[in-house]
Amino acid sequence: MTSPTTCASAPVARKADGQDPYVWLQERDSTEVLDYLKAENAYTDAQLGDQQALREALFEEIKARIQETDLSLPSPWGPYLYYTRTTAGDEYARHYRCARPADGSHQADEPSEQLLLDPNVLANGGFLSLGSFSISPDHRRLAYSLDTSGDEIYQLFVKELDSGEVHSLPFEDCDGSMTWANDSQTLFFATLDDTHRPWKLHRHRLGKANAEEVFCEPDGRFFLQCARSSSERQLLLQLGSKTTSEAWVLDADQPTQAFTCLAPRVEGHEYDVDHGLLDGQWTWFIRSNQDGINFALYQAPATGIPARADWQPLVPHSDTVMLDGVTLNAKAITLSLREGGLPVIEVRPQSLPSYRVQLPDAAYSLYVQDSLEFDSDRIRLRYQSLNRPSQVRQLQLDNGQQEVLKQTPVLGKFDADAYVSQRLWATAADGTQVPISLVVRRECLGQPTPVYLYGYGAYGASLDPWFSHARLSLLDRGVAFAIAHVRGGGELGEAWYRAGKQEHKHNTFGDFIACAEHLIDKGLTRAGQLVISGGSAGGLLIGAVLNQRPELFRAAIAEVPFVDVLNTMLDPELPLTVTEYDEWGNPQEPQVYERIKAYAPYENVQAQAYPATLVIAGYNDSRVQYWEAAKWVARLREHKTDDNLLLLKTELGAGHGGMSGRYQGLRDVALEYGFVFKVLDLAD
Template sequence: MTQAPPDPPKRPVSRELFGERLVDDYAWLRDRDDPAVRAHLELETARAEALLDARTGELRAQLYAQMRARIKEDDRSVPSPDGPWCYYSRTEVGDEYPRHCRRPRASESAPEQVYLDENRLAEGHEYFGLAALAISPNHRLCAYAVDLDGDEIYTIHILDLDTGELLPDTLPGCGSSLAWADDGVLFYTRLDDAHRPWQAWRHRLGQAPSDDQCVHDEPDERFYVSLYRTRSRAYVALSIDSNASSEMWLIPSAAPEAAPSLVAARREGVEYGLAHRGEQLFVLTNDGARNFAVELWPLPGAAGPSARVFIAHRDEVLIEDIEVFADHLVVWERCEGLQRIRVVPLAPMPTHAGDDDAPAPGEHLISFPDPTYSIWSGANREFSTSTLRFGYTSLTTPASIYDYNLDSRERVLLKRQEVVGGHDPSDYESARVWATAPDGARVPISLVWRGSLDGPRPLLLHGYGAYGMTMDPSFSRMRLSLLERGLVVAMAHTRGGGELGRHWYEDGKLAHKHNTFDDFIACAEHLIADGWTSASQLAATGGSAGGLLIGAVANARPELFTALVADVPFVDVLNTMLDPSLPLTMMERDEWGDPTTPEGFAWIRAYSPYDNVREQAYPDMLVLAGWNDPRVGYWEPAKWVARLRERKTDAREILLWTNMGAGHGGASGRFEYLHEIALEYAFLIDRLGLPEQPPA
């Protein structure tokens, strides 16, 4: 079984584009109806598992047991108040999925109601994903969207919480976005053939789905539609977004049959987000403000003062999001790569806020202790409250949930993620260091390790760097299985992400995408030169767009790494961006470029991993795919592995493992996905020479 499988046959498909002949020898692997394709993937998967087990014995099983043992199986989230109820989720021993519960707010001793048990819904299905859950304003109904294949095509169901019965209102073929207007009207999105949420629909309870009305149809294939209800509950917001522009509409909750009102028309490169309070809208926008500003706008059609700046643009501070409550504005900011929370009192309404002007009375920042960390907004369901719930974690501190009084500034720890068996943060160290890219840009690296550093150690470098998404440092119970074996784990915050502001993103996309790869290579070189590790001890990992990063640096600088893990890697960039029938392609051209134009073709052709595999030595690799993946087709990693094996000049192993029952996110369930992590960890432990058992 450990013998290499026969190479997939070549069936060349060629085309001429901008004077270059492109040959795709393995295009046939995209035909999922061809039995030979599935047989090939299953053989590769079986071989990868057998080869790894032959080298490491029972290590995968031991890792799974270790990681599962750290999870508190009977656990509960912090109850979140909403009207007459407190909502929370919990798990029991053996549960793969949470049970969604509530109890009357007035009495903590009142019996709980388990209104949705995901374990029951998942019975008989290899995959289960709950994408959205929304409670109606009167707390009588629950709408939820489920995916049973991993292909991200959802069916919406509506549950009567008084009777426990499902209503006959079943809506198939939907996106993951939904919002209640009132107790009888639900808004949702539908998908086109390319899996793009392209329409917003209105459903009135009791009517046939065929009688639903489309309230917005988006013909531009670069844009997708999403919905949410404002925290004030006065409006359903309709957001039409591409990767570079957006447009906003509002529908009054009290008049759900009304036509949407345009708030902000789309303009190329201009993005919007909004929140409602009283007679005003708080609008987050980058119109003339690269790092975004907050403006006050009147409601659509309302007379009154015109738009004015409330928080001005600042070169050194990126505004990532805003939350509006009855008496407070909460601003989620990022400065020098670190997140922070700004609190601005709104009663009475100040005339301005922000660093460029005198702060409003009571305005302040919430501070955090670690050198590198991550924060996020919690379940803040209510509008009229002076309490902000947020989460905090660092590379050494488990996820912690706090309630923060926006007036008194008192911070109360409600829950810290339990690590069964114990975890002492003082046993671990974290740091932030900086590498220098070829063009002089300083690139932050976050690191965590256990014990003292007395010389170069095996190190795992993780990267992503796309879509302006930030890869903020966080604690992982699973990662302890690597740290306790002596591994240093590092995160390279490359351009293409949003860690250092909007320019950090824009300098790592389109014509500047090479900066993402240059930054990652610079981080690897810095960690070697500074004595953290050596090339023979350095591994790297990334998933999706991070898998593209792994593929690009593998082609460019394979000698820097001894092992690579590419999880659902987006490696066939040129062919995918040339095919408008694939999910996301048209929307993604704002990120990667349009290869039907000479400049877009040149950008992508220069780095697309599949198209740049060379006759050279490559590190050991583990490549993972998902058979039902709608974002990165399983054929991308399969084709890439075939071409790597064909052209590489060394005897190192390249393993391909495909989850035949899941999609982009891998296995569902809180324990089932641990098998995939155990596979990756066993590969890394073996290739990096780490001990199979942690030192006592």
């Protein structure tokens, strides 16, 4: 039970006997646990009750910048253009197609328009996440999957596009993936094991009541994923842990045959495969780290399954440039690189000189959004920066000519030049230079201003600067926004990632603290004005630095935070634990146990003053269980010596990504921003 339960006082979780006094909060669906979570929600509502008008104003303000009724840029495929429409008042975009114009334009032809899927009807006011959305090669069917609770377990459906008839496939525990063979009759899908890991691949023939298991991955560290190759001629089965991978291939015209292994797994060897053309010949393209941690690209004839010894280097390994990915078209190979902490696109047209895509900003986000059809001579790039809204740029592959096809509109008064985007460098304790991306209103330069500092730092993920309509509500109230590109992320390549994992995890926390200190030392902000935020593994980062240096920060926001890392990693029955050993280590090993225990946020809560903290959890979250946040908040309440706000909000109908629907997402942002303004005492 909790005491007291009134909204005026913070709930106090009871302490059980044993080493972990709050382990009882892991008793999912028990009345006591639900009552406690509801009491925390009621307390949060009461503490933020005076902000109701502000939150509503923020919601309307953010919504007013967004073009609620809009059409996505149509993508050509076969005889159709495929696209989505958003309509004011609807939570989800509708999916459409229309006849492809003969003149090659990208204008939707409304008279021939066909509604393919309306998630608004399917959601019926509840949670909805659309997993797969896959059109069959003959364009007659749509395979799609739905998660209606947030637990990332999907139901599979096939819709006959001529008649509109929908078939629900009778399979359980699906991960949501659906991959067509070229006969447009055979679907491959994956199912989850007891730890929520995709581990079995199944083959289903339309019209049949059953599915055949075609592959099983018993190693709990490996995830299974199936996809179509760029050429559309092969099916690719990729198996991967955090450190090792293996690929199997199958002719997409022969779906009843067995997959064949391209190269048997070897511990530490990571590779992925695609199929395309090189000098007019069908070729396997293999991105591999066999010659260095930043990966190289190899090629082998697709006349059979080549031995690894037959792979021929195409793009050699570089000590300074990371090969992040490869996009194949019939007329060019496009390389996604990382250099100097930024993404770079390099195009290698067939029989023409290679070149790099030129862009206007010093710090930005850039990636290949759409390779279009394999035979296309163009691709589409998505480009944005902290002060520049997202653009879809069409790139002519042979000569590098760019055309902005669509820029995300910002309604109302908006001038990108009113905001200054900067790249700063902090010095970590070991001398390492850590990049920071920052954006602030121009008139706020040269004086200390409140800063919202965001961080993640895990799994090699890169947090490239991105534009946000909602963030303007921070910037226009004099709050700067910054991203700490700490080690453990992938911004500066594979070495940057490895320097922030396993036995080097302390670098992630030290880098973030160094970034905060840099912002203060340079007079950009003060400790009393600094708000920090992170989610999931970024929530672990927030929890760790709060324990280590709480005086540096005025407030913190932790979303679905991975803060009970030691207990989670000690329980191999929990979803994803075994697969995470390569990232954090296996605490069954004594030295790893001590290492994780030394930084785990839950274990290291101390009797000290903590900044105001807002914690968000998802009750149906299968990646970071709700109780991690709940236990952490309970222990913070027990030990902290201050009177600062400590709030826990558990979304009882959502999972790892929070509530579904675009308007609900805006309300969640309004809640967080309202909390920031309350703590910083910023008048609206």
